[in-house]
Amino acid sequence: MKTILVTGAAGYIGRHVVKKALDMGYRVIASDFAFKGVDERAEFCDVPIFSGDKNIYAALGKPDVCIHMAWRDGFRHNAPSHMKDLSSHVTFLNNMAAGGLSDLTVMGTMHEVGYWEGAIEDDTPCNPLSQYGIAKNALRQSMMLSLQGSSCNLHWLRAYYITGDEAHGSSIFAKIAQAELDGKTTFPFTSGQNKYDFIDLDELATMIVAASVQNKVNGIINVCTGQPRTLADRVEQFLRDKNYKIKLDYGVFPDRPYDSPGVWGDPTKINAILKDAGLA
Structure with a gap:
């Protein structure tokens, strides 16, 4: 039975991921400042993940999988905290990999891409238009470079419009x-x-866990419907x-000129993962 560490476990998506992982039979270590609303079957851990501790992997229980969802001000796209916190995320994730973590999942976002019309794929160029998108994009680029050739598999899960x-x-x-x-x-x-590409939280949580516990498909994975x-x-x-x-x-507010008439994710990778796991 794999042990999954979920950072940001009490967050909007985190609580659903914790519950889904537990329901699927995994041991879950829930990492956060507080644990209101987090499934009590999880093991709660309040070890500060951004302390810079080089032995943070051991301090967090040496999990098999880390799903990194901790992120401040996710709903405030131009908050200064996004760029301010960036180096702390980089340090934490690199220390986890150096400590012996074999599978790392980090939550990405369609906002890394910026303005785009049509399907977003692995090689879609990124030109983020918010501090949130810039920070997430920089984190992805940094981790893909630093983990290249390492024994730690990186799953960068790019989410779209979430409901529920x-x-x-x-x-x-x-x-x-x-x-x-x-x-x-x-x-x-x-x-x-x-x-837009809408997905319900429950379906999204299934995708996140399924993508995180496998290592046949790595790199950027769109967690979306593609519809x-x-x-x-x-x-x-x-x-x-x-x-x-x-x-x-209808029509009280004008359509914003910088909103795409249509943008969605290419679900090819996540569909293959779900099929492999018998969840499709």
Whole structure:
């Protein structure tokens, strides 16, 4: 039975990854500052991961797999913390690999790419347009270079538009849920015609764990559906699923000129991983 360390275990995605890994039969070490909402079957660990400790791998229990999800201000894309924290992430991950970690997963983001129309693939050029995207892109480039030829396998999981668990999120779905709760009858909206790659947290967590525990497919892996849908279509489905009474007020906000008319991930790698694991 593999031991999986999940950093940022109490975060928006982290809690779902911890639960999914436990449900799939893995031993899980949950790493964070606090553990509210984290599955109690996990072993809680509050060892500071950004201390610079060269023996951090041993201090964290010598896991077989590390899923690194710890990241500050993930919903504030131009927060100064993204670039400020970058070297701490690099130091931590390199120390984990040097200590003997065999499989490292790091959460990436479509925001590494910046503006793009169509499917995002491994070799899609990156020109990030936010501090968040710049920092994640730099971390990916640094780790791919430093782990080249090492015995530590790197899985860089690039996520797209995530739905579910609105109470802990900050997406448009979370904002609509709050507006419904507040008794609002309408919600100001754009045209809603831009197409994106939406995935539910539960499905995403399955992909993250499945990709992390295998080493046949490494490098950049898009964790996505590969099926673009208009924002309007996905939000209308959300309203139906939740039986909300609130209505979208289309056209109140203009479509932003820097938003792509359609962007999604190429799911070829993750589909192969899921099929191999009997999860497809």
